[in-house]
Amino acid sequence: MIGPLYKVLGWSHGTLLVLALIVGFFFGYALYRSGFYSAKKLAGVFYLYDFAVYKVIFVGIIAAALLLWLFSGIGLLKFELLSFHPSYLISAAIGGFIFGIGFSIGGFCPGTSLVSAVTGSFDAMAFFVGVYLGIAIWDLGYPFLFKGLNHIGKIDAKTLMEAWGVPYIVLIIVALIIAVVTFPVVSKIEDKNK
Amino acid sequence: MRNEILEKYLPLTPEEKEELKKKRIKKHHVATIFLHWFNMLVWLTELITGAALIISSNYIFVPRFFTKLVSDIYGTRGNIIRTHIFVGVVWAIVLILYALFGWRRYLKPTLKEIFGITKDDIGWLVSKFEEVALGKKVHYPPQDSYNGGQKLFAIVVALMVPVIIITGFIMAFHLLTPALIRWAIIIHFIAVGLVVMGLSVHIYMALLYPPEQEGLFGMIHGYISEYFAYHHHYKFWRKKKKGLDKPAELPPKKDLSPIKAGIFLGVVLFFSFYLTGFGLGSSGFVQRTLVAIFGAFAPESVKNHPYMGHYWGVYPLWNFLVFMGFGVIIGTLFAMFLSNHKFRFRIEKGDKISDIQRLIYAVIGGIIVGFATRIAGGCTSSMALSGGSVFSPGGWLFMIFLFVGGYLGAFFFRRLWK
Incomplete structure (x- = not known):
């Protein structure tokens, strides 16, 4: 069957929600099995004693990209029907930068704090409450303080393939090379700082 | 009490009989008892509302006066449907929570027992048939905490409950295709019918069949006499006496390696x-x-x-x-x-800060992160991971700057994690 099934086959919104529940189930399962219920493990990437976050994200991106490339290559997936965020480059960079600072202080990101909070970590619950507060500050201050801050630097290209005119697989291979080169290095740093 | 009866089911001496009649043995945990009676209430409500919902000119399932009675009680048919769905959803949530939190202690051992059918269970079913249908005098083989008949019913329930929940959700929320919804209605009805068949025996046994009376009270306060356990559930009694009924502690699993987890x-x-x-x-x-x-x-x-x-x-x-x-x-x-x-419950932190400090920093970190997600339009999951995999320029920039910000933050806040 040609994906994305929900869009191609015109499934109902209720079905989408059930799929979301199922995907979420495995998402939570994967985050837990990665060890991301622990703030110490997550923060380790910034304090150089555990690079699991870096490795898992990188391998995850490559694995998913390979499957997406394969499936769209053999015609089983309509890549153009996938939804993802439009690129506001400056906003993404500023947001990412501030996000990183918050991550290094709090030891979580929103998804992992939810996972950790469910397993009983009070610091994760505190962080999760913080995320609510942070978003509330934005929401309430948006009309007169932050308006437009999330829409700076829009480019039309949705993907780097479009922007640079290179095939998907080339970018995946580049990411793979970066992983192969950097993983042994960060593992060494890890061992030194344990 | 002779030691031999711990090994083999033997007729009891009068002294043993007296001794075992006095002693009580725990049969059901309080969670099981609550779940049982909660289930009863749910089934009562769902069977009444469900039966009243079946109206078809081709197929008359319940007498019209019943449908009218239930409609009058609930006011409108819409209310009956809403009640049916609401109670069903609550039921599903409770069962899922039970499955989650009671998996190791209750559900897994129970499933293992009911699906692990032994020669003795078959023997029990055959004996029961001979006794009831042929009027023979029979000896029952020793039974687990569920006897052969109860196991049979439990298997039907264990298989049909997920079917009922899934088909119920498909019908209630109009999932997937119209054809599938129509099938779901029929399957829902058949699955419920199978359970009700067993349920009628179950209720008759518990309420009206004298030898099982103790079982009914066992489901209220959790205990049965050892005498009852010895006769009706010998294998359960023996296990309990030997202390073999506690599940073994399993070693905790290690986290997946980053490569495996990433894949x-x-x-x-x-x-x-x-x-x-x-x-x-x-x-x-x-x-x-x-x-x-x-x-x-x-x-x-x-x-x-x-x-x-x-x-x-x-x-x-x-x-x-x-x-x-x-x-x-x-x-x-x-x-x-x-x-x-x-x-x-726990607080994870570096050694140099107190619990309260850690919580305050966690809230501050959360506020910064929450706010940042609104600027970027997403977080690590949507921007870095999802955006990264489709090579969205914003996603990759977000990720790169996340690490820049993270290492800068780490330089200033390393005291928190030492």
Whole structure:
């Protein structure tokens, strides 16, 4: 069957929600099995004693990209029907930068704090409450303080393939090379700082 | 008490009989008792409302006066449906929670027992048939905590309950295709019918069949006499006396290696895209639930709000990322229990700061992160992971700057984690 099934086959919104529940189930399962219920493990990437976050994200991106490339290559997936965020480059960079600072202080990101909070970590619950507060500050201050801050630097290209005119697989291979080169290095740093 | 009866079922001496009649043995945990009576209430409500909902000129299931009676009680047919669905959903949630939290201690051992049918169970069924249908005098082989007949019923229940829940959800929320919904109605009805067949025997046995009376009271206070246990559930009694009924502690599983975990996560992400066309996300859960909370107080202002208005939709909680968040919660609990980890309240921190300091910094970190997700338009899940896998320029920039910000933050805040 040609994906994305929900869009191609015109499934109902209720079905989408059930799929979301199922995907979420495995998402939570994967985050837990990665060890991301622990703030110490997550923060380790910034304090150089555990690079699991870096490795898992990188391998995850490559694995998913390979499957997406394969499936769209053999015609089983309509890549153009996938939804993802439009690129506001400056906003993404500023947001990412501030996000990183918050991550290094709090030891979580929103998804992992939810996972950790469910397993009983009070610091994760505190962080999760913080995320609510942070978003509330934005929401309430948006009309007169932050308006437009999330829409700076829009480019039309949705993907780097479009922007640079290179095939998907080339970018995946580049990411793979970066992983192969950097993983042994960060593992060494890890061992030194344990 | 002779030691031999711990090894083999033997006729009791009069002294042993007296001794065992005095002693009581725990049969059901309080959680099981609550679940049992909760189930009874649910089945009562669902059978009555469900039966009243079946109206067809081709197929008359219940007499018209019954349908009218129930409709009169509930006011309208809409109320009957709503009640039926509401109670059903609550039931499903309770059962899922029970399955999650009681998996190792209750559910797994129970499933193992009821599906592990032995020669003695078959023997019990044959003997019962001979006794009831042929009027023979029979000896029953020794039984587990469920006897052969109870196992048979339990198997039907264990297989049909998931069917009832799934078909119920398909019907209630009009999932998948119309053809499938029509099938779901029939399958729902048959599955319930199978359970009701067993249920009628179950209720008759418990209420009206004298030898089983003790079992009924056992389901109220949790205890039965050892004498009853010895005669009706010899294998259970023996296990209990020998202390073999406690499940063994399993060693906790280690986290997956980053490579394996990454592949797992990547496959999940791919399936999210393949099935729905959307990637993974987490901050959207917070944004939507927050909009729902604000909306509860001031729906009009939220609907017309220049930012929050985008997240209102039909209803803010009826949303992909909100449901994904709930899925994450359930999946996390499953992963925790299946890894043999224990739920424990805790605070994780570096050695140089106090618990209170850690919590304050966690809130501050959360505020910064939450705010940043709104500037970037997403978090690690949606921007870095999902955006990264489709090589969205914004996603990769977000990730690169996340690490820049993270290492800068780490330089100033390393004291927190030492």
